[in-house]
Amino acid sequence: xxxxxxxxxxxxxxxxxxxxxxxYAYMLEYRAEIVLWALSGVLPFIMLGLWxxxxxxxxxxxxxxxxxxxxxxxxxxxQFTIVWVMYxxxxxxxxxxxxxxxxxxxxPVWRYVSSHLAEQATRLPFVVALVGLFFLLxxxxxxxxxxxxxxLAGLATMAAFALRFLxxxxxxxxxxxxxxASALERLLYLPYLYLSGLVAPLALYPEPVRAFAMWTxxxxxxxxxxxxxxxxxxxxxxSFAAVAAWGALLLPINLxxxxxxxxxxxxxxx
Amino acid sequence: xxIVRAQGLGKTYRVADKQPxxxxxxxxxxxxxxxxxxxxxxxxxxxxxxxxxxxxxxNGAGKTTTLKMLTGLIHPTSGTVEVAGAIPHRREADFxxxxxxxxxxxxxxxxxxPPLDSLRVNAAVYGIPEAESRRRIAELADMLELGDELxxxxxxxxLGQRMKAExxxxxxxRPAVLFLDEPTLGLDVNAQARVRSFLxxxxxxxxxxxxxxxxxxxxxxxxxxxxxxxxxxQLFYDGTLEMLTQRLAPCREVRLELHQPLGAEAFAGYGEVxxxxxxxxxxxxxxxxxxxxxxxxxxxxxxxxLSVSDPPIEDIIGRLFRQGALA
Numbered sequence: 334x335x336x337x338x339x340x341x342x343x344x345x346x347x348x349x350x351x352x353x354x355x356x357y358a359y360m361l362e363y364r365a366e367i368v369l370w371a372l373s374g375v376l377p378f379i380m381l382g383l384w385x386x387x388x389x390x391x392x393x394x395x396x397x398x399x400x401x402x403x404x405x406x407x408x409x410x411x412q413f414t415i416v417w418v419m420y421x422x423x424x425x426x427x428x429x430x431x432x433x434x435x436x437x438x439x440x441p442v443w444r445y446v447s448s449h450l451a452e453q454a455t456r457l458p459f460v461v462a463l464v465g466l467f468f469l470l471x472x473x474x475x476x477x478x479x480x481x482x483x484x485l486a487g488l489a490t491m492a493a494f495a496l497r498f499l500x501x502x503x504x505x506x507x508x509x510x511x512x513x514a515s516a517l518e519r520l521l522y523l524p525y526l527y528l529s530g531l532v533a534p535l536a537l538y539p540e541p542v543r544a545f546a547m548w549t550x551x552x553x554x555x556x557x558x559x560x561x562x563x564x565x566x567x568x569x570x571x572s573f574a575a576v577a578a579w580g581a582l583l584l585p586i587n588l589x590x591x592x593x594x595x596x597x598x599x600x601x602x603x
Numbered sequence: 604x605x606i607v608r609a610q611g612l613g614k615t616y617r618v619a620d621k622q623p624x625x626x627x628x629x630x631x632x633x634x635x636x637x638x639x640x641x642x643x644x645x646x647x648x649x650x651x652x653x654x655x656x657x658x659x660x661x662n663g664a665g666k667t668t669t670l671k672m673l674t675g676l677i678h679p680t681s682g683t684v685e686v687a688g689a690i691p692h693r694r695e696a697d698f699x700x701x702x703x704x705x706x707x708x709x710x711x712x713x714x715x716x717p718p719l720d721s722l723r724v725n726a727a728v729y730g731i732p733e734a735e736s737r738r739r740i741a742e743l744a745d746m747l748e749l750g751d752e753l754x755x756x757x758x759x760x761x762l763g764q765r766m767k768a769e770x771x772x773x774x775x776x777r778p779a780v781l782f783l784d785e786p787t788l789g790l791d792v793n794a795q796a797r798v799r800s801f802l803x804x805x806x807x808x809x810x811x812x813x814x815x816x817x818x819x820x821x822x823x824x825x826x827x828x829x830x831x832x833x834x835x836x837q838l839f840y841d842g843t844l845e846m847l848t849q850r851l852a853p854c855r856e857v858r859l860e861l862h863q864p865l866g867a868e869a870f871a872g873y874g875e876v877x878x879x880x881x882x883x884x885x886x887x888x889x890x891x892x893x894x895x896x897x898x899x900x901x902x903x904x905x906x907x908x909l910s911v912s913d914p915p916i917e918d919i920i921g922r923l924f925r926q927g928a929l930a
Binding site: 344347348350351352354355358359362363429430432433435436437438439595596598599600 | 674677720
């Protein structure tokens with residue numbers, strides 16, 4: 334029993350290594366594009382500029398310094414939680430590239446997960462450079478979170494990525510029935526933008542809006558990990574419990590839609 | 604015991620039915636209509652282990668849909684299918700490890716990386732030990748005459764080199780059943796010949812079962828003792844290529860070299876004149892009268908040389924598909 338589990342684990346590790354290294358090599362072929370993508374994720378900095386100019390943070394309970402740190406943390410979290418599986422899967426489905434994946438004894442989702450992780454690894458040096466530049470321009474905002482907070486923020490960011498990936502991949506299953514399922518993701522981007530904390534820290538929202546937001550999965554995708562990283566108070570237990578609850582809700586739906594979707598799959602273009 | 608068995612296999616699709624023009628577009632937007640297409644209907648056949656079978660049919664005849672059902676990519680609407688002891692659409696890992704599908708116009712290799720990177724992933728996915736995977740890559744690369752190409756990005760390879768690398772990737776796990784959909788499409792004559800010789804070699808060496816679709820009759824005649832012919836979703840013929848020729852071509856071609864040129868009227872009563880070029884004449888003679896007519900030709904005319912053959916299979920099948928004579 335133990336031997337079989339050990340073999341399965343070793344097999345899984347080997348697949349993960351091969352997928353991640355090949356996807357990382359693939360991403361490095363497109364490093365210029367990755368720089369542009371990293372630069373295009375500067376929305377939190379723009380929002381920081383707007384909120385600083387409006388100078389209302391203090392009235393709502395956040396100092397300029399807190400705002401700066403929050404938005405920098407939101408930028409970092411955002412860089413490691415960007416998910417684009419819907420667009421790739423839609424293209425693979427329409428072009429027939431999904432078929433070879435389905436013919437191998439590995440669930441195709443792992444290829445998409447590995448390409449996201451490889452892309453994050455490719456982004457890492459550019460994110461570090463941009464953070465360095467931010468501190469250079471705004472030295473007063475410099476801070477180094479204590480190690481436990483840093484580890485917790487890392488964990489919360491990973492959970493945020495997992496939740497965002499699971500949510501989008503669940504929505505992606507619509508690709509089996511519709512050729513333009515990515516329109517749904519564009520629709521979902523609006524509540525994500527406003528309720529995740531990318532536009533403003535949720536702490537600045539009116540209480541009823543904030544209370545409503547916390548019942549959605551969005552704050553756990555940016556706001557919560559960003560606040561942990563920025564050293565703001567967070568109900569860590571409740572936040573991780575919420576992520577787990579959303580995961581527990583979405584995962585069976587995802588698996589059900591995947592099975593139903595495969596029945597509907599017509600292997601277009603292949 | 605058959606390794607591939609299809610029984611009453613059928614597949615229907617619902618497709619949008621849109622009229623051209625603005626009015627058609629608006630009608631389609633407001634009231635979308637669909638119609639049902641029977642892509643495959645009641646197809647039954649069985650293939651024994653180690654057989655090399657050609658799968659023929661015009662574009663849209665149902666070949667690729669059948670292959671997709673045999674590999675489990677799509678679920679059949681009706682009938683049953685069993686491949687390598689499994690029901691394909693269940694996509695069990697053991698089954699997926701025993702089959703492969705190569706599509707001439709689709710690729711599994713990562714476009715921007717050398718094939719070796721994709722091969723490393725495949726080896727990991729199929730659980731082939733690293734030393735064994737290196738040995739297999741070397742063996743298949745040798746059979747396919749691939750060398751440095753495996754270290755060059757796929758996008759930099761020629762079509763022929765790419766196809767050979769695709770074959771290597773598809774066969775690394777040494778599948779028992781190969782489904783090949785137009786593997787020589789777009790390749791030049793030399794590359795086609797190399798792929799053909801590789802497939803024959805692979806079939807012989809590993810006892811693999813192969814179901815091959817190809818528009819190049821040279822692939823079929825060189826590799827497939829048995830063919831399946833599908834037309835408008837229905838299986839029209841299952842047997843040897845030779846029998847198919849006899850069934851579809853009731854005449855045999857007689858080539859004559861005469862001592863001196865003669866006009867077409869000189870051959871009235873012998874058979875149908877296909878062509879006359881100087882002293883060279885080609886006649887089509889019904890099979891049942893062949894011996895008698897050849898005897899008469901030799902007795903009546905000054906014949907220098909005479910040969911009898913079947914008309915080229917591509918001519919027969921091409922004519923058949925063009926004329927829709929199977930309906």
